[in-house]
Amino acid sequence: MDLLLLLLIPLLAGLLLPLLPAGSPWVRRGALAAALLQLLDGLWLWQHPPAAISAGWLPQLGLRLELGLDGLTLPLVLLAALLTAMAVMASPVDQSRPRLFFALMLATNVGLIGAFLARNALLFLLAYELILIPTTLLVATWGGERRAGAAIRFLTYGAVSGVALLAAVLALGWLQPGGLNFSYAALADHNLTAEQQRWILALVLLAFGLKLPVVPLHGWQPITYSQAPTPVAMLMSGVVSKLGAYGLLRFGLEFLPDAWVAWSPWLAAVGAISAIYGALNAVVQLDMRRLVAYSSLGHMGMLLLALAAATPLSLQGVIAQMLAHGLIIALLFCLVGLIELRTGTCAIPELSGLLNPQRGLPFTLGLMLLALLAAAGVPGLAGFVAELLVFEGSWVAFPWPTLVCLLASGLTAVYAIRLFNRVGFGRLDNDRADWVSTSWGERTPALVLTALVLVAGLWPSLLTGFSETATAPLALRSSDAVTVIAMAPANLNSAQLPA
């Protein structure tokens, strides 16, 4: 029941909000309250590990209501709840059509939490598909000028991803020796042939590669992130994309370990290419949102590298990077959104001198510098811990792709400094600088995220503590990468919550 509460809070709130009168301030407040309640519940569950839920739903289809929380999913649930709350806060006070907007945000949240909690592949699939609809609507209704194109592209890529995942899930379920069964416990304990594994892994890679995304499946990402309204971009880049990494971890590493090990050199290569491609593209972007989007693409490449390496350390890096990047990218989108809200543009060539202490946005730009440094992996901030784990964990398995990713990480500093130099320094455009400074209400989400980025940088166990015990059994290579531990009884049931 505790677990269900995580889902019920946003579900109920999402259903009730539209009943409030139009224009009521309680719509926004209600959405925020729901997200915060969910976060509190999550924190409570961290200290009081809940019992897994298993109940029949549509047994004919193999669909069971199986929910569970472990060290792998707990941090992701907390991240989702936190970023939902921050996204709601980051939405403008005079959000247009607030009832629909916040209901859709909460629907996205329900999908995310459902996907993370699911212990049944079919249930995961349902949640996964559920997310696509509200996010598409959010982009299509509240997005930027090119929102229609962005939404169509996002929907198309998302649909392909969904179909691929559907095929993979069905294949996994049907090929169970004991008959139709989608339970994770069963899926992890199969005896598929190498060829079967490869076919299914191809589908899984397509599904989650599109979601992360990685090159060359990223076609939807820059335009969608740049057109999505700020809160939606925060949520999509911060959590929805992490669902891709989580899916790879679950469906790839855990369910299809042999095929994963066989293909992992190629995956590492794709990860490295994504990292360098994203970073190089970020360097030349003329739009802040697109720059942040490409930066995200680069970091997703690093995630794929760490997943491919699958050493105990690199998998810790995966979780740490998911959390750190989730915080940092949401912070970046939040700040870019603030800048756009004030200046009316995200175009880098049109902006300069925003650090101007009297007429600029010095507070926002100050936080932005910190966020960019965190993204570049500067020690003392969250990004450093995550990237260090990723690189150290991957180096033993794939030194060359790791080196390429290191280079890409170096390029992060290049585009970070370039962006900051162009936008922060120089002459403030006198004709344009007519805006008022940001209010404390608008700054709050950025401040909270900044605080977490700082705290996680100084106290890294915030990023790794949850998952140490949870990721270790998933490792497919020993920490020196000499032994391949494929087919180890990597069963998440053995993964315990940290004491």
Place this chain on the structure above:
Amino acid sequence: MASILKTAASVGVFNTLLAAVDAAGLREALEGPGPFTVFAPVDDAFAALPPGTVQTLVDNPPQLARILKYHVLSGAHSREQLVAADNWDSLEGAPIPIRSKDPFEVKNATVVTADVVCDNGVVHVIDRVILPG
């Protein structure tokens, strides 16, 4: 014929100028053999200056002397000689431009009466105080 200063004193419209010459301690020099060419502003010219201008100068003889020296050339030059050149170096050091021959204009002042010949030079009466720069 009389000296420049005596001639000026006899006319009666150069009271301010003469007082200034005394205040600046230039009387002795101007009584000397010279010869000089003096552009002599009438009393009205001094009166046209904003209040305080003359007083500050009179209180500070070296500064006053500098302005007065700007009205003096060394050597006796008639109108005919003066209009032949564009600029004449004053005793102060800065040049005095001749802006117009007819009417005879020295810098931004108009010469009311030219060629008053004296013992030790020539006086040209002007209607404005001229200032260097």
Place this chain on the structure above:
Amino acid sequence: MTATVASERIKAPLIPPSTHRYADVIHRLEAGGSMLPDTPENLKQIIGIYKAYAVPMDFYWRDLLYIAERVFLNPLPAFKYFISQEYLDRPNSYAGDQSQLRIWRGGEKAHPELLEFMERGEAGRMPKLLHHLWHDRVNMEFAEACMQAMLWHQGMGGRFNDYLESDAYKANADRAIKAYFKGNPLMLGLYALFPDMFLEQVRQLSTTANLGLFWEVMAPVFFEMSDIYDEGGFKGVPDAMDFLVNGIFAVAGRPIYHHVYIGDECYEIIPKSEGFNWLYEAALPYVEAVFYRTAPFRGTKSYNAQAGQVPADQADFHYGILYADVFPVGSAGIPPTLLMQDMLHFLPPYLKEIYREHKRGEEDELVQLGITFQRSMYNVTSAVIQALRCALLYPLDDTNPEHLMANRRFFEAQMDRFLRPEARLADIQSQDYR
């Protein structure tokens, strides 16, 4: 404005209208106006800022003279901004009953608001040293930056800089240097080794005295203007400008000198008898160096001299307040920030009111008052232009068309300096520039 210019042209159609880009401004100047449009708000803004400027200026001139005359060549002048009581109490030569020229009514003592601020600062009563270190004080650094601009640019009319290079000056400085370091073999030895270095320091101190003597006059002028405005005087911006024109003439003959006091003895490095005038040796070089030229700000904008972003010719420098981008005020390394900070402490209530009502209110007061300052300095520059026209050219109501054309050419030549894009002349024509 168009109405007055139109009537002026009907009255005096002696010369055709100007075709200059700033023809409107030129016609206004020919009608006896200022470069700053004559609006009640402009009048209020400039008078308010004159008052806020005069209070710190009352400190600047005293301390500049203190530095030039007393601190002199102190090799470690850490306390040069800690003005002595004698100089703080020094009676202003052009205000108070003891002054020779009694046309401005203010007292000869330091302004009470200045004394109160020196006592309390922003942070409250604490030892002087803490006020100093906390920068909770009058920022003399700004005054010294102005002095350095005057020293560095040179060649802006007057004979001051020529004299600094003359043998007479070197001999005077030499006597003072030797007297100042009497009994100090180290410094005397250094002086024997590097005489020019010491001479250059003395030149800087002479310029310091020059600027101090210049501002000693401007402070009572601005206080008087504020008082007249408070009493309901000044019908418009041209009145305020005319007051300045008269003031410039009234003290034009003030001697500019540099005396140094070593012990009880006075060393005349630049004696009054050199005949240096306030107008030629201080005011005009000051306007040129500080209003027009100065030097590029070091700070948020970097200039690449090799890419031609800084003019090759010093005369083309255009970093003064008339061209300044006031928006970065508040950033590190932008010198006027110090002045804006100084004026911020002494704003009259009616100016604070205006700032509260516009833009970010109290948050960007520094920028708003910077732009007010810019407006006010366009008015001061107008006064200088009109004074020069008055001194060197012809009355505005002259009936000789050639004289009027000479005036026109003069005004147009002055306006040519504002043709470069950085000039703010076009901006200040609108009240929306804040």
